[in-house]
Amino acid sequence: MNKFNEIYLDIESAILNQQYQAGELLPSENELAKSYNVSRETIRKALVLLLENGYIQKKQGKGSIVLDVQRFNFPVSGLTSYQELKSSQHINSKTILVKNIRQTMPDAVTKQLQLPKDTAVHFVERLRQVNGESIILDKDYLLTSVIPDLPDKEAENSLFQYIEQTLGLSIGYAQKEFTVEPVTKEDKQLMSLHGDTHVVVVRSSVYLEDTTLFQYTESRHRLDKFKFVDFARRRSPM
Known part of the structure; x- marks a missing residue:
């Protein structure tokens, strides 16, 4: 499995388990890259998957906002x-x-x-x-x-x-x-x-x-x- 897929699944699990609450911001790309020991490009790919699957919304100047996934x-x-x-x-x-x-x-x-x-x-x-x-x-x-x-x-x-x-x-x-x-x-x-x-x-x-x-x-x-x-x-x- 690609590293960005692993990161996507890990963050997805954290959102589903409400470690990240609806309306909260995910850590920045730099913070996530340091946390997972990967490049920012790898983090961006993981965030794209989260975006496409309805877990986050990107907002310019703020970052990645966690969406309500209780639907x-x-x-x-x-x-x-x-x-x-x-x-x-x-x-x-x-x-x-x-x-x-x-x-x-x-x-x-x-x-x-x-x-x-x-x-x-x-x-x-x-x-x-x-x-x-x-x-x-x-x-x-x-x-x-x-x-x-x-x-x-x-x-x-x-x-x-x-x-x-x-x-x-x-x-x-x-x-x-x-x-x-x-x-x-x-x-x-x-x-x-x-x-x-x-x-x-x-x-x-x-x-x-x-x-x-x-x-x-x-x-x-x-x-x-x-x-x-x-x-x-x-x-x-x-």
């Missing part, structure tokens, strides 16, 4: 489980299993996905708590034709881990839709909304590598805690 990044184009995000972004989180029952898929969803009306699913409803506040409500519908059994322990832990490691299935891709919608009665009952009137809703249809649909997810997020990120590259017009 957790959810990749738009990636297919990553909440448990994987929790681990990679050091989220202090707890999952509460609200429901894990067998039922038929809601009519609106079967119509959207062109499935038979009596399609049987496991309906899993989970709350994601961060620092004691319920800020995500996840609703998952998993087709019993693909996933015959779903124990509560697995539903509470990681669906993807159970599907891939226990069932031996290969998850391929998902189609996602992002909207901002008014809160529902259930949102108000289960989530810590602090008077918010809207939530971000992510609806995903998830497929195995062989293109078999196995999951439909509706994930409802409190507005102030999450941002959704993607990487886009400009392509030259033809």
Whole structure:
């Protein structure tokens, strides 16, 4: 690994662990160079990575200001489980299993996905708590034709881990839709909304590598805690 990457990861860890607080200035380039025993150019490369990943903002005449990173990044184009995000972004989180029952898929969803009306699913409803506040409500519908059994322990832990490691299935891709919608009665009952009137809703249809649909997810997020990120590259017009 390049030295500037090591320094980036070290400072990133310090910011995530709140050794550097939001609004504080990082040490100067000279101070960091002395501390890490590297050149200022190496420090500049590390700071560029911190800037590009949303950890700092450069301000002329002041230096590198630490940004509030308590909004957790959810990749738009990636297919990553909440448990994987929790681990990679050091989220202090707890999952509460609200429901894990067998039922038929809601009519609106079967119509959207062109499935038979009596399609049987496991309906899993989970709350994601961060620092004691319920800020995500996840609703998952998993087709019993693909996933015959779903124990509560697995539903509470990681669906993807159970599907891939226990069932031996290969998850391929998902189609996602992002909207901002008014809160529902259930949102108000289960989530810590602090008077918010809207939530971000992510609806995903998830497929195995062989293109078999196995999951439909509706994930409802409190507005102030999450941002959704993607990487886009400009392509030259033809």
